[in-house]
Amino acid sequence: MSNCFCGNPTLAEQCCLPLLKGTETASSCERLMRARYTAYALKDESFLLASWHPSTRPPDVPFDPLTQWFELKIIASHGGEPDTAGEVEFIAKFKQQGKAYKMHERSQFIQEQGQWFYLDGAIM
Numbered sequence: 001m002s003n004c005f006c007g008n009p010t011l012a013e014q015c016c017l018p019l020l021k022g023t024e025t026a027s028s029c030e031r032l033m034r035a036r037y038t039a040y041a042l043k044d045e046s047f048l049l050a051s052w053h054p055s056t057r058p059p060d061v062p063f064d065p066l067t068q069w070f071e072l073k074i075i076a077s078h079g080g081e082p083d084t085a086g087e088v089e090f091i092a093k094f095k096q097q098g099k100a101y102k103m104h105e106r107s108q109f110i111q112e113q114g115q116w117f118y119l120d121g122a123i124m
């Protein structure tokens with residue numbers, strides 16, 4: 001059995017993919033964060049834009065064809081129902097032409113009408 005892209009020991013079909021397909025909504029900002037990481041790994045631009053808060057949403061999401069996301073580590077997270085704001089600190093690892101890099105970010109999320117949105121993030 002393989003893990004989801006986000007690192008959860010669960011099949012992607014039972015973890016992030018239902019969120020990407022829109023058949024499930026994220027119950028916490030960590031779930032949304034995991035799904036967004038998976039969307040980056042799969043280059044799913046429509047999910048990334050849909051889960052981006054309209055106030056900070058870019059017109060498109062550029063993907064670097066040489067970037068391969070391969071690991072997500074959640075360091076800390078808070079924000080789930082009934083909160084309306086949350087934060088996730090994570091390290092995401094990626095490879096470019098065989099070299100590994102990591103990105104350490106603290107992301108802000110807000111919840112509106114039961115739906116979590118990514119607001120912005122600060123590189124640590």
Ligand SMILES: [Zn+2]
Nearest residue numbers: 004006015016
């Ligand atoms: Zn997942």
